[in-house]
Amino acid sequence: MKKNEPLVSIVMPSYNSSQTIESSIQSVIEQSYKNWELIIVDDCSSDTTWQILQAFATKYENIMCFQNEINQGAGASRNLAISKAEGRFISFLDSDDLWTEDKLSEQIDFMLTNNYGFTYTYYRRFDSNAEYGVVTAPKQTNYKKLMYSNVIGCLTAIYDTKLLGKRYMPLIRKRQDMGLWLDILKDIPKAYCLPKVLAKYRVGNGMSANKVKILSYQWQFYREVVGLSPIRSLAVFSVYAVKGYMKHSK
Incomplete structure (x- = not known):
């Protein structure tokens, strides 16, 4: 551990993740940045996820695991x-995604050097068979821009509690991350991108079938979380849908 490395807390929800979570945890253990704690909250898994977590927590003192009494969703976890x-x-790192070994060291240095309170990076999509394209992001974003397109991958985001305090996600089943980003961007002018591929996002099998559900959740998000009027929601939602299509068709 380098002298004066600030502690980084890594938040990981899990649910029936026995096939992927060991790799996700291992990508944290292999970080070149050593002053971290990994906090995993299991959402009542019915497979062997909880047993896997207990084994890691027993072996590593900076890995802690907790379990919800009832299933509450990723946001609550x-x-x-x-x-x-x-x-x-x-x-933030989900239980099926991965980090490159220099993710924390490069991003924390980027934040400390520039006194940034909220940052994100590029990431690559992959599955069990292959790696796919890189998902890039703009150099910076703000509240208004993020409303139209969530360019911040949850697995890449870091915020500084010294500048922002602890911030929590809205208790909704989907789009909790976007809700948190918007809450942060109400109080600071911009979030900044470190333009490097420092994470890997696992593509799920049911992505195409879920597109209608995803759009439905996004509409509810604008109406119920952000509080936009129906007309304003329609305008923002239309732009969001077009940008989302362009992003995932690359």
């Missing part, structure tokens, strides 16, 4: 992990 976090920086 992430919020419990955030409440337990002791680090200056809060970061």
Whole structure:
């Protein structure tokens, strides 16, 4: 551990993740940045996920695992992990995604050097068979721009509690991350991108079939979380849908 490395808290929700979570945890263990804590909240898995987590927590003192009494969704699980976090920086990694080994070291240095409170990076899509294209992002974004397109991949985001305090996700089943990003961007002018591929996002099998559901969740998000009027929601939603199509058709 380098001297004066701030503690980074890594938030990971899990649910029936026995096939992927070991690789996700291993990508944290292999970080070149060593001053981290990994907080995993399991959402009542019915497979062997909880047993896997207990084994890691027994072996590594900076890995902690908790389990919800009832299934509550990823947002509630992430919020419990955030409440337990002791680090200056809060970061996010899902139980089927991966980080490159220099993810934390490069991104924390980027934030400290520039005094940025909220940052994100590029990431690559992959599945069990192959790696796919890189998902890039603009150099910076703000509240208005993010409303039209969520350019911040959850697996790449880090915010600084020293500048922003602890921030929590809205208790909704989907789009919790976008809700948190918008909440942060109400209070700071911009979030900034480190233009490097520092994470890998696992593509699920049912992505195409879920597109209608995803759009439905996005409409509800604008109406119920952001509080836009029906007309304003329609205008923003239309732009979001077009941008989303362009992003995922690359």
